[in-house]
Amino acid sequence: MSAPERGPEEPQYEPPPSVGKLLIWVLVFMVAALAVVLGGVYFT
Template identity: 70%
Template sequence: MSTPQDPDRYEPPPSVGKLLLWILLFVFAAVVVVLGGIYFT
């Protein structure tokens, strides 16, 4: 059994930065699509 003081339980996984990067990329792509649609209409 792991103890409550297990340091691995309180460390953020290394994939958080990559997930944040994907979210920012998705938001940027959405903004480009919206601005592109406004520009071409």
């Protein structure tokens, strides 16, 4: 049971904190956009 090859020296992939924060902002933006769309559909 060997791990799939990723690179010369990359045993584990750990994204930097900035990537995680960016992902959170993207999720927040998507939820807000979805709320706006659903709100527009609901109120029309």
